[in-house]
Amino acid sequence: MKKAISNCPFCNSNKTQKQGKRRNKLQILQKYKCLNCRKYFTDKGMPNKTYSSNIILNAVSYYNLGNSQKNTAKILNSRFKIKLLQRTISQWIKHYRHICTFNRLRKDALKICKPDKMIFHSILKHHQIYKFQLHRAKEQLLSNEIPQQKFHLLKKYLEKIPTKDFPHHIFQPKLNKINELSRSSQMRFQTLPFIKQERQNIANKLAELALKLTQKNNQRHQKIQDFMLINDSTTIATEIPVYLTREDIKYFKNKGFQLELKNYNTPITGHIDILQIRNKLIHILDYKPEANKVNPVNQLTLYALALASRTKLALKDFKCAWFDENNYYEFFPLHAVYEKRENRKIYKCKQNIYNCK
Numbered sequence: 001m002k003k004a005i006s007n008c009p010f011c012n013s014n015k016t017q018k019q020g021k022r023r024n025k026l027q028i029l030q031k032y033k034c035l036n037c038r039k040y041f042t043d044k045g046m047p048n049k050t051y052s053s054n055i056i057l058n059a060v061s062y063y064n065l066g067n068s069q070k071n072t073a074k075i076l077n078s079r080f081k082i083k084l085l086q087r088t089i090s091q092w093i094k095h096y097r098h099i100c101t102f103n104r105l106r107k108d109a110l111k112i113c114k115p116d117k118m119i120f121h122s123i124l125k126h127h128q129i130y131k132f133q134l135h136r137a138k139e140q141l142l143s144n145e146i147p148q149q150k151f152h153l154l155k156k157y158l159e160k161i162p163t164k165d166f167p168h169h170i171f172q173p174k175l176n177k178i179n180e181l182s183r184s185s186q187m188r189f190q191t192l193p194f195i196k197q198e199r200q201n202i203a204n205k206l207a208e209l210a211l212k213l214t215q216k217n218n219q220r221h222q223k224i225q226d227f228m229l230i231n232d233s234t235t236i237a238t239e240i241p242v243y244l245t246r247e248d249i250k251y252f253k254n255k256g257f258q259l260e261l262k263n264y265n266t267p268i269t270g271h272i273d274i275l276q277i278r279n280k281l282i283h284i285l286d287y288k289p290e291a292n293k294v295n296p297v298n299q300l301t302l303y304a305l306a307l308a309s310r311t312k313l314a315l316k317d318f319k320c321a322w323f324d325e326n327n328y329y330e331f332f333p334l335h336a337v338y339e340k341r342e343n344r345k346i347y348k349c350k351q352n353i354y355n356c357k
Contacts, residue, residue, distance in 0.1 A: 008034035008041060051088075053212035055080055057096075059089050061230045064102045066115030069093070099205045100231035102138075109137035119229060122162035126171035127183075130239045130271050131222070132161055135229055138236045142277040146317070153311045154282065158237055158275075170243055170267050184244075184270030184302040189261050191297060194335035201321070201328040203274075203285060206232055208325040217289075224287050225274060234278040242306035243267040252305065257337045259305075272303050282313070284320045284333075291324040297336060304333035 008016055013036035020031050033040050055076060062072040073084045097103040109118065113136050124130040139158070143151050160166050210227035214220050225238040246266040252259050261268075274285035284303050288294050300320035308315045315338070321330035 008032075008037065008039070011037040011039075013037065051082075051084075053209075055082070055084075056092050057209055057213055057227070059084070059092050060096050060100055061227065063089065063093055064100060064106060064231050066106070066110050066113065066118050096209070099202060099209065101202065101233040102231050105138065105141055105233050108141055112137045112140055120162075124161075124168065124171075124239070124241060126168065126241065126269075126271070127173060130241065131225075132240065133225070133229055133238045134158055135236050138233075142234065142236060145277045146280055146282065150313055150317060151277075153313055157307075157311045158240065161241060166241075167243075168241075171241060171269050182265045182268045184242075184268055184306070185296070185299045187261060187264060187268060187302055188298055189259065191301065191336040192258055192339055194331055196297075196329055196331045198327070198329050201323065201330075202232070203228070203321075203323050204325055204328055207287065207323065211325060220289065221273065221287055228274060232276075234276040234283070235274055236277055237275040238273065240272040240275050240307070241269070242272060242303055242310060243269045244302060244306040244309060248305070248309040251309075252337070256339075258339065259337050268302060268306070270299070270303055270306065272307070281319045282307075282317055284318060286320075286322045287324065288322045289324055291322050291327040291329065294322070296322050297331065300331075301333040301336050305337070 008014075011034060013034055015035040016032045017035055018030065019033045019040060031040060031042050058079075059072055059076055062075055063069060067075065069086045069089050072089055073086050076082065076084050076089075093100075093103065102109075118137055119133055119135050121131055121133045124132050139155060143155075145151075146154075206228050207224050210224040211220060213223045213227065228235045229238050244267060249259060249261065249266070272284050273287050276283040276285060284300060284307065286296055286300055286303075288296060297320075300322065304315060304318040304320055307313075308318060315334045316332075318333055319330060320333050321328060323329070
């Protein structure tokens with residue numbers, strides 16, 4: 001039995017079997033049979049669509065970058081050597097607008113930025129190459145989602161990243177001490193009991209579409225980041241570098257935070273996959289293939305602590321999540337490292353009673 005690249009779209013089973021190939025006007029698709037629900041499907045293709053997923057999803061993205069439907073058709077016709085009609089693109093945009101929700105901001109976004117200025121990007125040569133991206137239009141359109149003072153602090157930090165004033169050197173390990181750089185993904189510490197919510201989120205649907213654009217596994221992060229930045233209505237930046245210093249950790253501990261890190265060097269560095277603003281909070285998202293099998297709470301909590309330190313925002317202003325195309329888990333990082341005062345008082349009272357015995 002050979003597994004499909006993606007699970008069965010009908011029952012999500014990974015028990016699939018190749019069943020030959022199917023040809024349409026523009027492409028040859030691998031056909032699969034699901035051994036669980038017995039249904040057939042084609043991998044990477046779009047159901048009941050003549051054109052490939054690559055063409056369809058690029059059409060949606062080019063349009064949401066601010067291009068007119070007519071110009072989108074011209075771009076695709078030139079890039080893929082095809083002859084697309086404008087009405088075909090219109091149908092695709094309409095079909096995916098409930099997932100690609102930037103569509104509802106597009107008109108206002110074009111008043112702020114031209115298509116070629118919609119997204120700013122900068123290549124960061126840290127311990128490896130990162131592509132920091134900032135959606136200029138959404139940066140302004142989402143400014144009212146959180147209090148203006150808080151938004152200003154976040155914006156100031158994001159816009160400092162591609163400049164010489166940002167301390168890029170701390171993301172580079174010293175040549176003679178290669179292990180000196182501590183990365184958030186490698187740090188482990190004990191968290192307090194907290195509630196982790198499992199739910200479905202539009203990020204799952206966006207990731208599912210973005211994965212249809214990938215050819216190799218090492219493209220997954222970049223494709224999902226690009227697709228969400230262009231097509232989601234809440235994603236404002238991707239690959240955001242953050243760092244946590246010894247002074248930051250000392251500050252949090254003095255404020256009563258439970259942050260017992262062992263055998264670490266500072267600064268602790270990391271790069272946030274996806275940053276969103278919605279529901280009056282700043283959301284830190286991390287794409288994790290097979291999200292149901294991992295637990296990156298430590299990593300995400302450190303991301304939130306680091307971004308809170310750099311922006312001078314409170315940790316209560318952040319929410320963290322990790323996801324893939326099928327799963328979405330979220331939590332408040334504050335609850336993972338800071339115990340409510342009421343609980344601390346109860347604990348102290350119990351300790352006093354115990355000590356008096």
